[in-house]
Amino acid sequence: MSGSPFEIELDELTLARARRGNVRACEAIYRAFHRPAYSVAFRIAQCPDTAQEIAQEAFITAFRKMRQYRGDAPFWGWLRRVVVNHAISTIRRDRSRTTVEWRDDHEPEPPRQEQLGLAMDLEAALALLSPEDRAVVWLHDVEGYNHREIADLFGKTESFSKTRLSRARSRLRDRLQPRKPATAALR
Amino acid sequence: MMGIGRTIMPFELRQRADDPLNLGSLPMAEPPGDGWPAVEAALRQRNRRRAMHAGGGLLAVAASAVLAFSLLLGTPGHHAAAPGADPAAAAAASTDPQTEAIPAPLRAPSLESLIAMSRQLEDRIRSYRAQSGDLPSDVLVYQVELQDLIVQVDEELSMKPDSPALWAQRVNLLLDVTQLYENSLRRDYYRMASL
Numbered sequence: 001m002s003g004s005p006f007e008i009e010l011d012e013l014t015l016a017r018a019r020r021g022n023v024r025a026c027e028a029i030y031r032a033f034h035r036p037a038y039s040v041a042f043r044i045a046q047c048p049d050t051a052q053e054i055a056q057e058a059f060i061t062a063f064r065k066m067r068q069y070r071g072d073a074p075f076w077g078w079l080r081r082v083v084v085n086h087a088i089s090t091i092r093r094d095r096s097r098t099t100v101e102w103r104d105d106h107e108p109e110p111p112r113q114e115q116l117g118l119a120m121d122l123e124a125a126l127a128l129l130s131p132e133d134r135a136v137v138w139l140h141d142v143e144g145y146n147h148r149e150i151a152d153l154f155g156k157t158e159s160f161s162k163t164r165l166s167r168a169r170s171r172l173r174d175r176l177q178p179r180k181p182a183t184a185a186l187r
Numbered sequence: 188m189m190g191i192g193r194t195i196m197p198f199e200l201r202q203r204a205d206d207p208l209n210l211g212s213l214p215m216a217e218p219p220g221d222g223w224p225a226v227e228a229a230l231r232q233r234n235r236r237r238a239m240h241a242g243g244g245l246l247a248v249a250a251s252a253v254l255a256f257s258l259l260l261g262t263p264g265h266h267a268a269a270p271g272a273d274p275a276a277a278a279a280a281s282t283d284p285q286t287e288a289i290p291a292p293l294r295a296p297s298l299e300s301l302i303a304m305s306r307q308l309e310d311r312i313r314s315y316r317a318q319s320g321d322l323p324s325d326v327l328v329y330q331v332e333l334q335d336l337i338v339q340v341d342e343e344l345s346m347k348p349d350s351p352a353l354w355a356q357r358v359n360l361l362l363d364v365t366q367l368y369e370n371s372l373r374r375d376y377y378r379m380a381s382l
Contacts, residue, residue: 017331020335027223043216060226063226122213141211
């Protein structure tokens with residue numbers, strides 16, 4: 001099964017040219033990976049402008065450091081790590097800029113039937129998590145990182161990753177459970 | 188899996204069964220716009236800064252410039268190794284007033300001498316191309332990269348035609364290309380000699 005949307009093949013000539021600073025080769029790489037890069041940044045940051053900023057900064061960093069990529073692992077994995085590092089740095093540095101309100105200890109919000117129906121949408125549920133919880137659950141469940149890798153990214157221990165993953169999943173499940181209609185509660 | 192990725196990363200070994208909430212079913216988020224122009228501007232700015240650094244290192248270029256001139260004009264053996272080169276042109280070049288101004292070692296070459304060197308190196312490369320067969324694929328890849336970099340420098344030169352730093356970069360890149368062809372011709376020569 002294909003996992004991360006980053007898993008895109010790239011020919012060696014393009015990579016070699018990009019390493020030499022060829023702008024057209026860099027553009028080819030950008031065009032190939034922009035969407036997945038933006039997407040993972042958006043899933044973590046939950047703000048379109050911030051995600052775009054993260055993706056752009058990550059590409060500039062990647063192109064500047066192309067010579068550090070040795071070719072002993074897939075390029076997409078290396079590039080994805082650059083993007084994720086930028087995303088994590090951003091949410092840590094800039095928590096106050098998060099556009100979606102979240103609270104670590106919040107109670108379930110009252111159901112807004114007209115918008116959510118009986119079950120909260122998966123995307124909306126994800127958006128209500130704290131940035132770190134969201135990053136951990138996304139990186140683990142979708143991008144396929146293990147706890148050791150996530151701990152390294154955050155500069156923390158594996159237990160941090162495990163705890164955050166467990167909490168994030170639990171909160172997502174809570175929000176995804178169908179809510180009882182008001183009429184049912186009256187019976 | 189792409190060709191360059193030989194090592195299997197840990198996450199590739201794992202089954203993706205551990206996505207109990209099926210987050211992977213969410214579609215990719217669509218970027219709000221094309222961010223390439225901003226990235227490109229940053230890259231070009233970096234390239235310009237590099238060119239400026241190269242300008243600051245003109246003294247260092249002087250050594251390779253002297254070497255280039257000696258290769259082009261002053262080494263008889265070099266011409267012997269390049270059959271097909273026009274001896275008349277070489278002789279004319281040796282009496283060209285511009286070549287009279289070969290920079291002394293460790294003195295930065297003048298703009299005129301860099302332009303002359305660039306022109307002569309291009310002539311030499313054309314001559315090599317006519318003589319040599321197909322380059323090996325690995326050499327060809329490198330040659331294409333060098334040509335791309337020359338195109339980039341030319342783009343910069345179209346905006347700053349009098350920049351010694353850019354002309355010095357161009358000469359150095361052309362020297363690299365020349366070296367590729369010379370090595371290739373040398374290999375061919377030894378191969379033939381060993382038969």
